[in-house]
Amino acid sequence: MTLLIGALIIGLILSLLALGVLVSFRIFSMPDITTDGSITLGASIAAILLVKGVNPIFATAAGALGGAAAGAVTGILHTKFKINSLLAGILVMTALYSVNLHVMGRSNVPLMQATTVASYGEKLGEWLAGGKTIHIFGWPVGAADAAVLFLALLFTSAAGAAMFAFFRTQLGTAMRATGDNPQMIRALGANVELNIILGLALSNGFVALAGALLAQYQGFADAQMGIGMVVWGLASVIIGEALTGTRSLGLTIVGTIMGSVLFRLLVAIALRWGLNPNDLKLITALFVFAALVLPGFLDRFKPRPTSAT
Amino acid sequence: MLALSGIRKTFNPGTVNEVRALQGVDLTIEPGSFVIVLGMNGSGKSTLLNAVAGSFYVDEGSIRLANHDVTKWPEHKRAKLIGRVFQNPFSGTAPTMSIAENFALASRRGHARGLGWALSPHLMKPLRERIATLKMGLEGRLDNAIGSLSGGQRQALTLLMATWLKPELLLLDEHTAALDPKSADQVIQLSDEVIQRDKLTTLMVTHSMQQAVSLGDRIIMMHRGRVLHDIRGAEKKRLRPEDLLDRFDEVRRRELLDESAAAMLNELYI
């Protein structure tokens, strides 16, 4: 049960990363590998501030802002210096590796003693339950775990709703149009370059927020924790699209959150059954590869409409 | 009013692909004037419209529009003054977004975009009424993705979007060339209606002699990056398609003459 709850919590936290990837990959059609660096940046900034005793909420927000700044840099490299978007992401990700080591001062910062948002949740849970364990459907569950899960669910839903609302504002619709048809939105007076910079900042802000929360939940920040995370996010987005379709933005956002949680659960189960953890990234990459290629492959076997126009 | 003076634009200068697309264009267009732009393929019509819209900066010359010197304005800033419809029906709309959202974007042309809701009730009512006048049955489908519509429907909507806020200048670049004849007629009629009703200053590129004689109050004919003929006033009113064809033939003869002269020089000297 504890394992299940742990998987759910991490799935929910990483759904913020998946939402960030949804913005870069689906709204702007730019797979943005800055993600791998900015999740670690969010974790590093939050961790180092927490060790210094800064308020956890402030530390988390600072981590998210750090990620947003990194995303903006990628956006500037791409739009102002005309560097291919993939390469711009690679450059920033590489630079962030050093930045993160500088921020942390070493390659790993443990948070066992620090007060974090997770410890807030745990205290809240034990206070509400009046004890260490509660029973859900007859199962004994740590009150602390249950409270953290509940908070994670609440926070993720709020973040998803906020993203949905944002993309229905004047600025948000202009950003969606920037990904959809830049020529059109430029002719309607929007600054396409600025929108791309803002979009990548938003995307990486979400990613770094996930990093800051993940560090607090797992109790450490680590320079290596970002490796492969963009692919993880892509997998979640793709699973989400299979679950809810892509007809509306709201469904896509809900799907992405569900996709992240489901993916984490599947991974937890596979690991439980003896999957070698070293193979995890290989399998994730293969999964995304299959998801990208299979639809086109299957189409070839479908009967075609006889006349096309 | 639009005033161009001494506009020049060379693409890929100093390379084998050098193209002198505009070679000194001077042109003044009075407010409310509806100008048809004619010319053979490659004569610089699209380049002229793109130069005005700011798709690139011109090499020489100045562009004044509605009392602003816009020569150095970036494209998105000029969009405050300019409405555009492109040749390709896919160019003017955001395909995955709904009809209503596309119009919401158009309704902020030239204004700051903030955190207010894009789809305001103020927009929806006039939008539904205006779209109903198209008689395309689209007023009940405002939530549908605009990409699901036909090319003709999309061009009609793009035209309404471009003119939703009255532009100082409307640029139409062969905006019916990609449509079937029936849709093309509809879109042309709609364009003429909107232009007359709002007295829009308009530059419209077309290949159709019929459109050129029946629409607008002035024709300019481009050739090799220059304005070769400028027909206006009573002369424009009297003009018949045959007269225009004669002028095209004249251009073509001159072209042939140029080519044969070049060939002769080649033979003589190389």
Ligand SMILES: Nc1ncnc2c1ncn2[C@@H]1O[C@H](COP(=O)(O)OP(=O)(O)O)[C@@H](O)[C@H]1O
């Ligand atoms: N972006 C560009 N880059 C290079 N050459 C261009 C570009 N745009 C137009 N040209 C060239 O400029 C000339 C004029 O083109 P254009 O203005 O599109 O002609 P048209 O009168 O058919 O609209 C053509 O030779 C064309 O190939």
Ligand SMILES: [Mg+2]
């Ligand atoms: Mg053209």
